[in-house]
Amino acid sequence: MSVQKTxxxxxxxxxxxYNFRDLYFSCLEKAGIEDPTKVEEDKVLRKKAETFGCLKKNDQYKRACPSSWVKYFNKKVILEKQRQAILDQINAEKQAT
Structure with missing residues (x-):
């Protein structure tokens, strides 16, 4: 559970x-998991995260950060990956012309 501090x-x-967030996201990246919000709901991703030790890192992350920050960081990492994919596509199209 995330920190509930006023x-x-x-x-x-x-x-x-920030350190626990970075450790968790790094672990997910090594495990090949793109979306941190799906680890809780998807049994296959959860098992994969468990194999790489990401679940323990997730618990540390959630204990160290306020819940609103956890939600924000999880969404932000997804949006950054989507943004990078769009930029890569634009650059590839520029290279092709």
Missing amino acids: TPLLRSERDLC
């Missing part, structure tokens, strides 16, 4: 949150 996080707490 006061702003201290710098050290934010740094801890």
Whole structure:
């Protein structure tokens, strides 16, 4: 469960949150999992994440970060990947012309 804190996080707490977020997303990347929001619902992805040790990292991430941050970071990583795919497609089309 994510941190439910009403006061702003201290710098050290934010740094801890960012570190656990980065470890979790790095683990998902190594596991070949694109969407962190689907790990909870998809049994195959969950098993894959478990094999790579990502579930433990997810628990640490959710404990260190406020729930609103977890939602934001999870959506942000998906949007960044979609954005990069679009940019890659545009660049490929430019190269072809």
